[in-house]
Amino acid sequence: MTMGSDERNKRDRVPPNQRVTTGFPVLHYGDVPKVDLENWDLRVFGLVEEEKRWTWEEFLQLPQTTVHNDIHCVTGWSKLDNTWEGVLVRDLLKDVKIKPEARYVMLHAEEGWTTNLPLEDFMRETSLLARKHNGEELTPDHGWPLRAVVPHLYFWKSAKWVRGIEFMKEDREGFWERNGYHRYGDPWKEQRFAWD
Numbered sequence: 220m221t222m223g224s225d226e227r228n229k230r231d232r233v234p235p236n237q238r239v240t241t242g243f244p245v246l247h248y249g250d251v252p253k254v255d256l257e258n259w260d261l262r263v264f265g266l267v268e269e270e271k272r273w274t275w276e277e278f279l280q281l282p283q284t285t286v287h288n289d290i291h292c293v294t295g296w297s298k299l300d301n302t303w304e305g306v307l308v309r310d311l312l313k314d315v316k317i318k319p320e321a322r323y324v325m326l327h328a329e330e331g332w333t334t335n336l337p338l339e340d341f342m343r344e345t346s347l348l349a350r351k352h353n354g355e356e357l358t359p360d361h362g363w364p365l366r367a368v369v370p371h372l373y374f375w376k377s378a379k380w381v382r383g384i385e386f387m388k389e390d391r392e393g394f395w396e397r398n399g400y401h402r403y404g405d406p407w408k409e410q411r412f413a414w415d
């Protein structure tokens with residue numbers, strides 16, 4: 220039997236040593252946080268001319284976009300053909316004046332969880348803050364009400380329950396990065412652990 224072009228195309232979308240799953244595994248450290256939308260906000264701070272904060276109502280007023288992508292978890296699963304709805308990072312930060320010395324971003328989630336990435340990667344046109352996955356609101360275990368989605372890096376960079384975006388001059392390690400994961404995490408180069 221020959222492989223159809225669709226199958227071949229899908230195979231080329233899976234990074235080395237990843238297996239495709241049709242499920243949606245749940246992975247995180249600690250418990251699913253209880254979030255109250257009344258007190259929820261998203262803050263931008265660090266190396267910006269002016270700090271900014273959106274309430275949930277304000278966040279919903281931002282332009283909402285639907286994107287399609289594949290995601291790759293460092294534990295070895297990839298999930299193809301996801302649809303996400305939310306706000307593109309570029310749209311969110313359109314009016315935020317980031318200081319020129321900012322080179323890195325720290326994403327802050329509920330309960331102090333963090334992950335770091337280069338500013339350039341966060342600002343890619345494919346990065347977003349998502350409210351919905353495959354047409355449904357995120358479930359609490361997948362990051363409700365809002366999670367980052369940075370599909371070109373391993374999925375641990377996609378902070379669930381995101382609440383803050385910090386701009387930094389120097390790179391600092393986030394939670395998993397301090398615990399042995401790679402600083403950058405390119406799935407195509409298999410940058411899984413700090414020593415890879």
Ligand SMILES: Nc1nc2c(c(=O)[nH]1)N[C@H]1C(S)=C(S)[C@@H](COP(=O)(O)O)O[C@H]1N2
Binds near residue numbers: 249377
């Ligand atoms: N706040 C928070 N976000 C997180 C994590 C976490 O522990 N806390 N784990 C990361 C890891 S290791 C992965 S693989 C993905 C898993 O997302 P999922 O549970 O929706 O599949 O979330 C990432 N985002």
Ligand SMILES: [Mo]
Binds near residue numbers: 292293
């Ligand atoms: Mo992960």
